[in-house]
Amino acid sequence: MPPHRKYAFLMILLAWAITSIACAAPAPSAPTAYPAEQVRADFDRLYAQLKASHYDLFARRSRADYDARFREMRREIDRPLTALQVRLRFQRFVAFGNIAHARIDPPSAAWDAFREQGGKAFPLYLRVAGGKVYIADDYSGRDDIAQGDQVLSVDGEPAMRWLEHMRQYVSADNDYMAWAQMETQLPLLTWMALGEVTVFDVVLVEPSGAQQRVKLEARTRAQFEATEANKPARFELDWNAREARMLEGGVGYLRPGPFYDNRPQAATPWDPTAFGGFIDAAFGEFIADGASSVLIDLRDNPGGDNSFSDLMVAWFADQPFQFSPGFDIKVSEAAIESNRRRLDSIGGEQDSTSRQLAAAYAGKAAGSRVMFPIPRVSPRKDGGFRGPVYLLVNRHSYSNTVLVAAIVQDYRFGKVLGEETADLASTYGALEKFTLPLTGIEVSFPKARILRPSGDPQARGVVPDIAIATPLAAGSTDTVLEQALDVVRAMGPSPAPK
Structure with missing residues (x-):
């Protein structure tokens, strides 16, 4: 199963489990945009509830650092925001604590709507190993890119620094956990962090040592699926099999x-x-x-x-x-x-x-x-x-x-x-x-x-x-x-x- 399909299935299962067990009340219908004062009020409530309910919100971040992040992000709420913008800001704040089980789930419905409407996404899944970044899976449709190629930079930034843009949306207790999660979510996380980007400037190093710069075009869901259908056979674990x-x-x-x-x-x-x-x-x-x-x-x-x-x-x-x-x-x-x-x-x-x-x-x-x-x-x-x-x-x-x-x-x-x-x-x-x-x-x-x-x-x-x-x-x-x-x-x- 391709990484994005596996991740989507696990999110459905998680939603099924939590819905059947917790029976939370349905959320109200979201308006086109929330007024800034309403967003600030919920942001205040978010931090207060985390402090009151989380077992130890300050286990990996000091209270002083979290307070400073709260004040900074609250000041930035100075205009109406869409439901998606609010969700992304709030998740970035929750993820700042570096605790995996403190999180706001990704905006799966908005992502699916974006992709169904032809939205284009970053076509690589990347893996961090030994402080370096490698291609774990490739949906670019290009013949000059392969699994195992090292990624040196993306859009002029060293690859590890570029990944930090997406890392801030991932609730994880350490970087090793974050990189593992990002392997299966990177196109989604790139959209969350950067919006729709149509072309990426990527510098790669092949296992032979040859270096190349490519203009990597973002791809639609249909293009992802076509690439998957044409891939040569390779071993893949079936995580669902007994x-x-x-x-x-x-x-x-x-x-x-x-x-x-x-x-x-x-x-x-x-x-x-x-x-x-x-x-x-x-x-x-x-x-x-x-x-x-x-x-x-x-x-x-x-x-x-x-x-x-x-x-x-x-x-x-x-x-x-x-x-x-x-x-x-x-x-x-x-x-x-x-x-x-x-x-x-x-x-x-x-x-x-x-x-x-x-x-x-x-x-x-x-x-x-x-x-x-x-x-x-x-x-x-x-x-x-x-x-x-x-x-x-x-x-x-x-x-x-x-x-x-x-x-x-x-x-x-x-x-x-x-x-x-x-x-x-x-x-x-x-x-x-x-x-x-x-x-x-x-x-x-x-x-x-x-x-x-x-x-x-x-x-x-x-x-x-x-x-x-x-x-x-x-x-x-x-x-x-x-x-x-x-x-x-x-x-x-x-x-x-x-």
């Missing part, structure tokens, strides 16, 4: 797919019954076929819910486990109201997490903290897989996929292979939302501090035990999996340290 099979050397290969019910006929994405059946069948076959080790491939996995992933980990765990000691939650009016809407939507479910949260919030003052415990999960009572287990991750392993890798690493259930995850193992999360009263913009914020099982608070992803780099240019085969299998087979059938 697969289990035996490989040479007695290795059981499991690609579990996302940790939610991704079947088209699923009534809800959050019922783990079908996923549990798939996992039980996979490990049952591995054991029956005499697998000496299992490799679980979590590359490009968007994550989901631990009620799914716990079913998988329980098959090879040798002690009770939990993905975090608990959620340290900041109580706020916005969190209480968001939780109340969820309760209204689920009716009489007595054991729901939302009902437990309501009980935890009861009698607590806004601004106080409550610890929400995470129950331990036991290994399978009827026996599980006792050979060595390996997890394969990359920078696009997200959400609770990262928590699975942290569990395996911290409890010594197996070894982690691949590249460092961009998403963090200890994070500010448990996302909630509030709605600005005048513009109707929904703002996400983290209500909790979530630590990995070891309690290590550092703002990093899961760092693999054995590093395997993802190549800059995709070939016809899965070279990363081939390297991972070489590692697994070289380690032999003895159990991985636990």
